[in-house]
Amino acid sequence: MRSHFEHLLDMKWGDLDRSIFSDPQIFELELERIFARCWLLLGHESMLPKPNDFFTTYMGRDPVIVTRKADGTIGCFLNMCRHRGNRVCRADAGNARAFSCSFHGWTFGNDGRLTNVPGYKEIYLEKLDLAAHSLVPVAKIDSYRGLLFATFDNNAPSLSDFLGDMAWYLDMVLDRRDGGIEFLPGVHKWLVHTNWKFPVDNFIGDSYHGPVSHKSAWVSGFEGMPRRKSGYGYEGFQVNPGGGHGFGTRWAENRDQVFEMSLPEFLDYEKGRLDESIQRLGKLRGLHFSPMHGSIFPNVSLLWQGSAIRVWHPKGPKLTEAWGWCFLDKAAPDDYKREKALHMLQRHGTSGTWEADDVDNWVQCHSASEGYVARRYPQNLEMGLGDEIDDPRSIHPDIRGRLGKFQSEINQRAFYQRWAELMDDVSTPAVPDMSRKACQGESV
Amino acid sequence: MTSMAHPDMALWFRVQAFLVREARLQDDQDLSEWLSLFTDDLRYWMPVITNRVGRDRGKEISPFGAVAHFDDDKTSLSNRVKRLQTGMAWAETPPSRTRHLIGNVEILNVHPDGELEVRSTFLVYRSHLEYDHEIFSGYRLDFLRPHEDQWKIRRRDIVFDQSVVTQKNLGLFF
Numbered sequence: 290m291r292s293h294f295e296h297l298l299d300m301k302w303g304d305l306d307r308s309i310f311s312d313p314q315i316f317e318l319e320l321e322r323i324f325a326r327c328w329l330l331l332g333h334e335s336m337l338p339k340p341n342d343f344f345t346t347y348m349g350r351d352p353v354i355v356t357r358k359a360d361g362t363i364g365c366f367l368n369m370c371r372h373r374g375n376r377v378c379r380a381d382a383g384n385a386r387a388f389s390c391s392f393h394g395w396t397f398g399n400d401g402r403l404t405n406v407p408g409y410k411e412i413y414l415e416k417l418d419l420a421a422h423s424l425v426p427v428a429k430i431d432s433y434r435g436l437l438f439a440t441f442d443n444n445a446p447s448l449s450d451f452l453g454d455m456a457w458y459l460d461m462v463l464d465r466r467d468g469g470i471e472f473l474p475g476v477h478k479w480l481v482h483t484n485w486k487f488p489v490d491n492f493i494g495d496s497y498h499g500p501v502s503h504k505s506a507w508v509s510g511f512e513g514m515p516r517r518k519s520g521y522g523y524e525g526f527q528v529n530p531g532g533g534h535g536f537g538t539r540w541a542e543n544r545d546q547v548f549e550m551s552l553p554e555f556l557d558y559e560k561g562r563l564d565e566s567i568q569r570l571g572k573l574r575g576l577h578f579s580p581m582h583g584s585i586f587p588n589v590s591l592l593w594q595g596s597a598i599r600v601w602h603p604k605g606p607k608l609t610e611a612w613g614w615c616f617l618d619k620a621a622p623d624d625y626k627r628e629k630a631l632h633m634l635q636r637h638g639t640s641g642t643w644e645a646d647d648v649d650n651w652v653q654c655h656s657a658s659e660g661y662v663a664r665r666y667p668q669n670l671e672m673g674l675g676d677e678i679d680d681p682r683s684i685h686p687d688i689r690g691r692l693g694k695f696q697s698e699i700n701q702r703a704f705y706q707r708w709a710e711l712m713d714d715v716s717t718p719a720v721p722d723m724s725r726k727a728c729q730g731e732s733v
Numbered sequence: 734m735t736s737m738a739h740p741d742m743a744l745w746f747r748v749q750a751f752l753v754r755e756a757r758l759q760d761d762q763d764l765s766e767w768l769s770l771f772t773d774d775l776r777y778w779m780p781v782i783t784n785r786v787g788r789d790r791g792k793e794i795s796p797f798g799a800v801a802h803f804d805d806d807k808t809s810l811s812n813r814v815k816r817l818q819t820g821m822a823w824a825e826t827p828p829s830r831t832r833h834l835i836g837n838v839e840i841l842n843v844h845p846d847g848e849l850e851v852r853s854t855f856l857v858y859r860s861h862l863e864y865d866h867e868i869f870s871g872y873r874l875d876f877l878r879p880h881e882d883q884w885k886i887r888r889r890d891i892v893f894d895q896s897v898v899t900q901k902n903l904g905l906f907f
Contacts, residue, residue, distance in 0.1 A: 381896065383789035475781050475800030479898035505821040510812035610897065615800055627798070635809050639802045640779075640903035642816055645824035648901055 294712035298705045303671030303698065305705060307658040310484040315712075316606040322711050323587050324349030325719035328431075328438040328451045330589045330600050331355050331365060333472040333614070335435065336382070341399060344382040347602045347610070348439065353427070354378050354388065355437065356399040363432075365439045366401045366424035377424070388424075397424050421725075428719075434463035435470065442719035454530035454689040455585060461574050462593055465566040468619035472598075473630050477613040477638040484658070485588055485603040486708070487651035488611070492582050492590035492599070493535045494527045494693075494700030497672065502650060506642040511635060513581075513594060513643075514539075514550045525581075526678070527697045530690035533707025535700030536583025536591070541576060550579055550594075552632075558625045562618070573687040584700075586707055596629050597637040607655055613638045670705070673697025748851055748877070749838050751884060756833035756855075759906055764814040767906070768807075772878055772885045777810050779803040779891040779907070794892060802893060802903050813906075824904055829861040831905055837872075847879040848887070855907055859900070867900040869893065873907065 297306035309315055329348045336344055337357040345354050345368055352368040354377075368376050370390040377388040377397055387404065389396040396405040401424040406417060427439040431448040433456055438448050449456060463469050481488070491498065499513075507513070525539040541547045544563060551559040567575035580593040590599040596617060602610040615633045617626045636643045657663045673693045678684060681692035693699030721727070758767040771777070779802040780795040795801060805813070816822050834856045842850040857869040871893040877884035891907045 379784060380786045380789065381783040383785060383787065383792075385787070473800055475783075475795045477781065477800060477802070477898075478896065479900070479902075482901065502823065505816045505819040505823070508819060508821075509816035510809070511816065613800075630798075630800075631804055631809070634801060634804050635813075638800075639898050642813060645902040645904040646822065649824040652901065 294709040295706075298670075298702070298709055299667070300674075300702065300706070303669060303674045303702065304667035305670050306667055307664045309705075309708075310486060310655055310658040311606055311664070313606050316484075316603070318712060319603065320349050321718060322714065323708065324603065326440065326442045326445060326711060327587050328429075328440045328445065328448050329587075330585070330598075331430075331437040331439055333435050333470075333616070334363070334432055334437055335471045337363060339384065341384045341386050342382075343378070343380075343385060343399065345378055345380065346600075346612070348427070348441065349603060351441075352376060353439075354399075354424070355439075356385075358400045359386070363430060363437065364400055365427045365430050366397075369425065370395050370397075371403065371422040371424070395422075401426055425723075433459070436463065440719075444717060444719070451532065452534070452585070453532045455532060455534035455536075457689060458528065458530060458536060458574070458578075458580070458583075459585075459591075460570060461578060461580055462591065462616065464569060465575070466562055466569075466618045466620045467565070470616045471619045473615040473617060473626075475614075477611070479611050479639050480604070481609045481611055481648050481651065482607055483609055483648075483651040483655040484606055485601045485609040486704075487654055488599070488601050488609065488647070489584045489588055489590060490701050490704065491647060491651065492592070493584035493704050494537055494698055496525070496527070496537045496581065497696050498647075498650070502646050503643050505646070506636065509642070511642045512552060513636070515552060525579075525695035526684075527673070527693040527695065527699050528578075528580075528688075528690055529693065529700050529703045531703070533586030533704050534584065535703060536580050536593075537695065537700070538578045538580040539695075541579055544576070547576065547579060554628055554632075555625070558621065562621075571687060573685045577685060584704065586704065592633075592637060595637050595643075596633040607659075670698045670701050673699050674702070744843075744849075745838065745840060748840060748849065748884075751877070752835045752838060752851075752853055752875075755886075756835050759833050760831050762828055764817060764906075768811055768814055770886055771807055771810065772880075772887045773807050774887065775805075775807040775810065776888045777803055777805040777891075778889070779893055779903070782893060782896045784896050802898070803891065822904075824902060825861075827862075829859045829905060831860075832858045833907075834858075841874075849875075849877040849884065851875045851877055857905070857907065859905060865901060869900060869903075869905075869907070871907070 297309055331346055340357055340359050343354055343356040353365050354368045355365045358364050368378050370377050372395050373392055375390050375392040377390045387396050387398050394407040398404050403419045403422045428441050428443040430439040433448055527537050529535045539550060548559055582592055584590045588601040596615050598614050598616050600612045604610050615630050617629055638644055678692040681688040755770055781800055782793060785793050817825055835853050837854040839852045840849055841852055852874050854872045860866045874890040875886055876888040878887045
């Protein structure tokens, strides 16, 4: 069976079969083999400051509740009553010790336990196994420097192994200052009529589209960084740490070049924090690399300078729900945080002056994947193929992973390769048949 | 602050006409003229709506300073208009066709300095390219500062009805 999906990406030419964006059966398999297996981002610990705080989100297409239990630990459960499947929580966020189903009244503690069933004595004659009907918990939950992840796969590697060297690079966001980051309260949520892989592809390695897609924003006061004007030739790399993750970064030789990349309104802050970052992260991550964009496999994206972090929730082959947060250095002064938040809100998200043009591009690319004739012609991902940096360690001894030139589709190719690996992996399903019959080993 | 339990009809009529003209300027893409209706110390804000139950009901509208759909001043709003006028704002090329229907206009307060506090509802239809068509609904709270024999909008709070924005972008104005 292995070898089906890997053929959809032809690494000799960099051709990608467009059906992976539009085929409903492929989408269904993605829910099983990608989203039920991988570690998925839930949010940030700062979203649950107090005991009994909760928020709801999605893991793949499954709605989940994330709660801070009374003992302070964090739990994550399917937002599904075990009786008929009704959502037991209709709120986006709040504070609650228990969730009571609005259908028949089954009530679950915020640790997931089924604590009350109307008619437990009179109707069920105390036979209903309460413990076996808790809210369905995730298999594993963990956080990396405040970012909360969970997976439904008992056999998943640890979060640390899943992120691999990407975690080390994420420290450039999460650990550049004492105290790390916090999320600005609130999240943008909006629907995009495209396949979830288009935005991930765009963020993971597409430094190429900016000068065209975003020109209108850059010339109107919504610049990302001043050195944009140098066109396609500016210095930097696409970094591929493996695992299907990746990011694009600018390269600075020295402090002055770091400051040249700063917008004037942030320059004082950049000058004030740079030494601390170099001290915490070392020269490669603290000084030379100034990352711009990246994605964490499968569906998280980041804009380092844009202060934006995203989850692309898959809703269907042609429908994605984007969730966007704004992250800020916790130790930053309030006026900087405010300015940085405005920078993000006016560029990225629902009314973003950069965002709108990206979205329309993804929507149109997606719709091309639906035409029969168009689907005969693959997407082109050949940029930088065979033109990787041979010895990344010659650029800097600390570099981890593979390195492409700044304009290279190395990260997109690696993303789709990882995607194909998981799609071709037919070993154990992450979530087996959970019927009681199957669990007791009876033949089904 | 004077409560206007019975706002006078002439004032209401003039405010209504002001808001209708403002809506027409947007629908006609006359955005430079539209911008001139705002004061230089403008606050143009659209909070995010979240679904809340029980004791948390009061948190439905996100507070100022949190993630918002719009958090603009005159400069950034002008830059948004400038962007649309570059001819390279691809998501608005060609521009959307919109109808801003403004209704339920109420003058909530007339402040001693003459500033009006006006609430109105909007229903905006947008058609773009071949098939994209969307309706946006919500209400606005405007603070209208007297200017010559008209007003300028000093502050506009826009409360949008959706928690998840089902439209492809909020690349238009309200």
